[in-house]
Every structure is written in C-alpha cells, then in structure tokens.
Amino acid sequence: MEKKFWSVQRLAVFGLMSALVFASSWMQIPIGDVSRVHLGNGFCALTGLLFGPWVGGLASGMGSMLFDFTNPLYIAESWITFLTKFFIGFVAGLIARKGMGKSPAAQRAWDIAAAVAGTLTYVVLYLGKSFIMMYFIERQTLGAVQVQLVTKLLSSLINAGAGVLVAVILAGALRPALKRAGLFRKQLLC
DSSP, X not given: OOOOSSOHHHHHHHHHHHHHHHHHHTSEEEETTTEEEESHHHHHHHHXXXXXXXXXXXXXXXXXXXXXXXXXXXXXXXXXHXXXXXXXXXXXXXXXXXXXXXXXXXXXXXXXXXXHHHHHHHHHHHHHHHHIIIIIISOXXXXXXXXXXXXXXXXXXXXXXXXXXXXXXXXXXXXHHHHHTTOSOTTTOO
C-alpha cells in the first residue's frame, strides 16, 4: 500500500504551524514607517527545525501569505511572500535534519546553523525582490534604492537574529515534548 504524503498528523502539524507563523507575524515592533521587527521568521525557522524541509517550508509560506492577506498593502505580493518565507522553513529543515539523532549539544549546533542559513536565505531573497521592485518596476534611481536597501538590510538582520534566537530556544524546549507525544517521528519529518 502506497503511503500518502499528507497524513492526518502531517496535515494537522501543517495547519498548526501555519497558524503559529501567522499569529507570530503580528508580534511586532515598528521601525519607523518602513519596517518592523517581528517573530514570524523565528516561527518559520522553528517549523523547519522541528518538522523538516517540506512541512517547514509549506507552513512558513502559508502562514506568512495569510498574514499578507490581512493588509491591503501586502496582498498583491502575497505570492512572493509565500515563496520567500517558504525558503526559511525549507532551508532550516534541510540542514537541521543532519543533526537528528545526535547528542543534544550537536543537535543545538545544527539547529543554530539551520536557523541562521534559513533566515539569511530569506534576507537575500527579500533584498533581491526589493531591488527588482524598486529599481526595475518603480524605476527609482540606483542611489535611492541603495539607501532603502541598507535600511531594509539592517531591519532584516535584526529580524534574522531574533528569529534564530526564538527558533533555537523553542526547538530545544519543544523537541523532547514532541518526541514523548509521538509527533517527532521520521514519517512526520519530510
């Protein structure tokens, strides 16, 4: 009998983690009029650390895209958000897998590397998207684009740092409980 990718447990985990990414994106501190620091990226990385690249990526993208649906300014780019946030969870999950079954200290090291790689992948994609939008579509001057990208880079790096911290701390705290509950099995991690 062929196993289906979307088991009831995997679908439940996907829904729960999508909802947590969505809700954590509301936990934010505005930085001027142009940016904000939020916990959404941390929960994207956490989803990848705990549940692997595919569930991590899909739940990260879906929760973030749903957040974009709540603001008319973000709706048009929600599909781009899905793709860029997908890679936080996907990259984090891909790298964190290498630490599975290792000692807690080794797992934490893999978690840190995975969360850093996932959040920095997003920063690169976000800045690339911003450059394309501002320079090629909005036709801003290169100097104006560079100034805005520096601001976006600084807030994105703060978000990345906060995201790594949140993801690694929560992964270390939740992984033992998930194992005891039977929700941290090989068939859920994909």
